[in-house]
Amino acid sequence: MDPVHSPSSIDKTRVMDVKPLRSLKPIFPYPNQGLILVQAPPSGPFPSGYTPFYPFVSPPPPPQPPVAPTPLRTPESSGVINRDVKPPVDASGGSERRKRGRPPKSSQKTNVVEKRSWRSEASIPINHNFVVPVSLAQQEDGNREVVDLIMTGYDGLRRRLCQLDDTGAISRGLAKRADLKASNMMMTTGFRTNIKRRIGAIPGVEVGDIFYFRIELCVLGIHAPSMAGIDYMNLRGESEEDFVALSIVSSGYYDDDDEDENVLIYSGQGGGPTVMDKQASDQKLVRGNLALQRSVRRGNEVRVVRGIKDGVNLNTKVYMYDGLYTVQDSWMQKGKSDTNIFKYKLVRVPGQPSVYGIWKSVEKWKEGVSSPAGLVLPDLTSGTEGIPVTLVNDVDNEKGPSYFTYFPSLRYFEPYMQGSHTCKCQNSCNPGDPNCSCNQTNKGDFPYTGNSILVSRKPMLYECGPSCQCYPGCKNRVSQTGLKLRLEVFKTKDRGWGLRSWDHIRAGTFICEYAGEVIDKASLKQKLQEGGGNEYIFDTSRVLEPFRWNEMGLLLKGSSDDPSQDEVYNIPSPLVISAKSFGNVARFMNHCCYPNVFWQPVMYEDNNQSYLHIAFFAMRHIPPLTELTYDYGVVSNDDDINNNFRKRKCFCGSSKCRGFFGL
Template identity: 75%
Template sequence: MQGGSGLNSVPPASIDKTRVLDVKPLRSLKPIWPSPDQAPNYVQAPPSGPFPAGYSPFYPFASPPPASQPPAAPTPLRSFRTPEPSTAVPNGDVESSMDASRGSDSRKRSGRPLRSAQKMTSAERRSRALEIPVNHNFVSPISLVQREDGNREVVDLVMIAFDGLRRRLSQLEDSGMTPSGLAKRADLKAGNMLMTKMFRTNQRRRVGTVPGVEVGDIFFFRMELCVLGLHAPSMAGIDYLNVKGESDEDPVALSIVSSGYYDDDAGDENVLIYSGQGGGANMVEKQASDQKLERGNLALERSLRRGNEVRVIRGMRDGVNLNSKVYVYDGLYTIQESWMQKGKSGANIFKYKLVRVPGQSPAFGIWKSIEKWKEGVSTRAGLINPDLTSGAEGTPVTLVNDVDNEKAPGYFTYFPSLRYFKPYNALSSSSCKCQSSCNPGDLNCSCNQTNKGDFAYIGNGILVSRKPMLYECGPSCQCFPGCKNRVSQSGLKLRLEVFKTKDRGWGLRSWDPIRAGTFICEYAGEVIDKARLKQRLQEGEKDDYVFDTSRVYQPFKWNDPGLLERDSSDDPSAEEVYNIPSPLVISAKSFGNVARFMNHSCYPNVFWQPIIYEDNSQSYMHIAFFTLRHIPPMTELTYDYGVVTNEGDVSSNLRKRKCLCGSSKCRGFFGL
C-alpha cells in the first residue's frame, strides 16, 4: 500500500470512531498536573525501561504490556462543542515569530514583553488603526456552513485569498506606501484580517482528517494552517483540546508540527520521534529545565492511551529560498510509545514515537526520494535524459518515462525564448534610466510609472497581482541585468522534469515545492500570424503546440480579495482582465521550451500573464507562466488552454479536443 509504514499500528478495536468528541474551546483549557506522588518520578529511562531501583514507573513511562495481555479499554469520547466563532489574534498581540516553539514560554524570545491592546495609549491605537487601509465593507464569501466544514474548492479559495492579501501587504511595505513595519510579518497581518472577517474554513475542531486538505499539501506560513483549521495555534507545535470522557475531562492531541526547532528525529518517512513542549528544551543556557507532563505533553500521552489519530505537519527548509521553511501535511499518525531522555540542553524532555497510518498517499516520502535524486540523478527510476535542454538552460530538465517504452517526445529544437520576425508594436513601453537596480516606490522609474506606480514583484521575485499588461525592464533599460523587475527574463530556476503521463502524453512537474506567484517559464516558440495558423490547419497540418491569446479563458480571481481599500474607484476585478490589443499566436511545434509540455486542465494550478519589455527601442510581448497556488513537489503543472472563440470558423473543429483533466470543473473539451 502506498505510504504504508511497514509496521502494524492498529488502534484498539474497541474505540467507537462514530462517536464525536465533546471539546471545550482552547482558551478555556486548564492544565492537568500529575499527582504529587508521581511528580518525583521524573527520571530518565529508555523507551522500554528498566527503571532505577526505588522508582515506580508510571504512565507513559511504564513498559508496554506483554502481547498476551489485552490493552486497556480506551475511554469513550463524546461530542465536540463548537468553539467561539473567531480565534483571530488581536492587533498588537501577534508574535514576531511563530514556528519557534511548542510552548507558551516562547513569548519572551523577542527580548521584550508584548504590549497588549488594553495597555496601549489612544495615540498608539490610532496609529495601529491607520497601518492597514482596510475595506470595512468587505463581506466574506465563505458561508457559515463552509466556515465550520470546508471542501477542496473552499480550501483553495481561502489559500488564494490569504496569499493575495499577504503579497499586497508586502508590496505596500516595499513601496513605502504604509508606515514602516507594516509587513515585517505580512503573513500574520493577512491571517489576522482573514479570521476577523470570517474568511476561513474548518473552524470546527476535530480529530482526524480536515475536509478539503489533502495529504501532501504544502504551506509556507504557519498562519495558513490556522485559517484552514489544520493546526490552530500559530506558534505552539501541539494542537490539543479537552474532551469529556465518562467521568472526567482529558486533553486529546489533534495535530503536531515538527519544525526542527526541538530535538526531533524526522529522518524516517513513516516514523517520527517527536519531542515534547516547554522547559526551554531548545536552549543551551542554564535556564533550560525539565519538561512537565502538562498541556500538549499530557495531550500526547492521553492520545497514546486512547489510540486516536494525530495529524502530522512536517517542517523543513525550503531548497529554493534557504531563509524560509516549507510545511508539508504528512497525514495521520498514531502514537505508539513515549519516554523521557536528556536533550541537547541537558534538560529532561519527553519523547513520543509516532507511526504513519498505512494506506495514505506518499508525502514526506516523496521529499526523501527527491533528496536522493539530487545527490545523483542516475538514481531516478525511468530516467531517459538527465538534461532535455542540452545546456540551453542554466538548470537541467530531466526526461523520465516509467509508464511505457516510449523513449522521447517528437523531435523539436529546444529554444528558451520567442522567435519574433517583427516587433510587437501594438503596445509601447519605455526604457528606464535607473542606476543599478529599480526600486519599489521610485516614481521617477519609467517602468514603475508604466505599471501604475506598482513594483510588480516583491523581494523574493514573487508576482504580486495579475495585470492587464505587465511591464518589465528590458535590455534597453539602463538598470543592471540583475534588476528585480526582470523576473521572466532570468530563465529556469526550478528543477523541472518532463515525464510521461498515463493518458495525456508528456507532462511537466517540479522536484521543488513552488510558492504561489512563482515564475515557471515563458511560452517559447515561433510567433506566427493568425492567418498563417488558419492556413496550416486548413491544409491539414497538425500542430498541437499552439498558444493563442484570442481564445476564451475561464475567469478566476487571484489578486487581493478586496480586504484592502483601493486608491482608485475602478472595479478591482477589472485589473485581472488582460488587455491585448492584437492577438499573439505562438507555435512551439518546431522550436520551444518546457512550456510546450504543460497539459491542459479546467482547474489548473498555473496561469499565464502577458509581459512586455523593450529591446533596441522595439517593444516585444511575451507570455509568462506563474503558479496560481502552492504546488507540492512532483505535482503536474497545468494551465487552461482556453476555448476557440469563433465556432463557425473552419479551423475551430480541427482545434477542439476532448478533455481528460479529471477535475470536478471539467468542461469536457478545450482548444488546441
C-alpha cells in the first residue's frame, strides 16, 4: 500500500524527537508606522531583518524628532506624496540606488535627493483625508458585507493602479506589482478586517470564496503569511507545546496529494536550497511544521486554501477557500529531491458545501470525460457563439425554454445617434496615448487593463468600433469579441431558467451583452396592452438600487470627491430591448437584490452612426457554477406603462432582498 495513505509503517519517533528552533511570530504594522515593501522568491530566502509575514515590516525604528513634511510632486499632480510608505529595500538592506550599483549618497544629502525624486514606492499618491469605511470593531471581526466591501475595494484599487501603471502616471519602483501596492495602501490606512488571530472559521468568509492574489488572504485575515504555506500562533507562552496551526495554503509547490476532495495530504514547509548551499536539505520540525504536528494532538480545526491552476493563464493560480479541516496524522518520508519531508493528513470537517469537488467535476466536463447531470443540449446556440452554451435541467422534465431565435447582438432598425468619435491609431490603441480620440472621449482613461478587465464603472463607456482605424483585435473592443466564458443555462428550483458559468470569473470581466430587438416605448406599451408580457425586456430607464464599485478611488490622491457621481449612467435617451423572439444568454439572467453582475452602457461607431449596447461585467469574483444575477431595478414613478407590471415578488433569497423587483 502507498505509504502516503498508510503511514503506520513509518517510524514516527523521528518526528517527535526533533527539537524545535525559536519560532517566528506574525508581525503586523506598528501604529503610525509606514510599511517597507519588499519582494522575495516564493521559496526564499527572505531579506535579513524582515519577517516573512505580511506586511514585511522590520522592528520599529528609534524615535526621531518631528520634521515638517516637504510636499513632493508626482508626474500627474502637485499633491503631497505619502511619506509613510518608505522607498523599496533590496535583500541586503540597501536602497534601490545601491542595488543598481550606484554609491549611496551621504546622510546629509539624502533628503535632497528624496525631494527631487518620484521614482520610489512613496510616489503612490495616497489621499490622507480618506475615511476608512470600516469601523475599529469591523477591523477586529468582519461580516459578509464588510468582507465583500473590502474584496471589491481592494480589487478596484488594484485595477486603478494597473491603469495608472500602464499610462506611466505613477512610478513603478522596485515592486512593480499593483497587487502589492494596493495591499500596502490598504494595510497602511487600516482598510482590512479580521485582524484578530483565531482558530476556525473567519467571520464573513464563505466556503468557496475565490481570490486571485495571496495578499487578499492577508487583507481579509484568512491567512497571515503572504508567502509561507502554514499560518500558526503560540497560544500562551514560548513552549513548543503551545503551538497551533491556523491555516494552510496548498499551492502545489510541494508534492501535495489532492485527488480526494475531502482528504488532503499536505507536505511541510522548508527543506529547499539555501543561499549558500544549493543542495536541498531535510525539512525541520520547526515553526509551521511543528504547529501542524501539535494540531494532530489538539484536534483543532485548520482553514484550508487550495491553489488551483488558472485555466486561462497556466502561469497563475486561483486560490479557493475550501473550509475547515482537522489534522489527523503526520509522518516523514522521502521526497522527489531525495530529502526527508513531513507529510500531514488533513480531513475535511463534514457538513460543509462541496466546492473543490465542483472544480474537479467542471474540469472533467471541459475535457469531455463526463457530462453534467440533466444535460439537455450540448450547445444552445447551435454554433452561433464561438464557445458552446450548455443547456441543463436536473430539476424536472421540462426540455427547454420557450422557442426563440438565438441572436448574439442587438438588432437596430435605426441608429441610436449620429457618430461622434473614431480613432486613427495604427495597430492597437495604447493607454495614455494623447492622440487617440477614443482615449480622449473616455476622459483620457483607457477603460480596460492589459488583460481586458474593466477598471471602473462609467456614465458612458466608449469603445473603438468598425469605423476606427485600429485593428479588430484592439484592446478597446472587449464587449464586441463575443463570449469568452463557458456558460450554462440551467433550470432553477423556483425561478425558471438561470445562467451560470463553468469558469471562475474575475471581478471586472466582460460576460455578455444584452441581445435582442431595440424597440421604442410606444411599441412596448402596445405589446403590454395586448398581453404580450415583458419577461424578456431590458429598459435603461429602470431605477436601480445605488451601489458603489469605484469607491476605492477615494484612496488615491486627485480622485473625485464623490466617486459615486462617476457611476451615474448618462444615457441620452432610454434604450428598450426585447429578447422575447430574438436574444442571447443574457435573457436567462435572473434578478437579485444583491447581484454579482452589473450592466454598463457602451457606445461605439459604425459607418458614422453610433450605437448603444448594454454590456454585463462581473461585480465580484464569482466561483464556478454560481448563478449570475443582476438588479432588474424598478419602474420609475413617471412611467405610465401598465402599472400592473411594476412589481414582482422576489425569490433571490439574499440578505438584502427587498421583497420585489420591477418588470
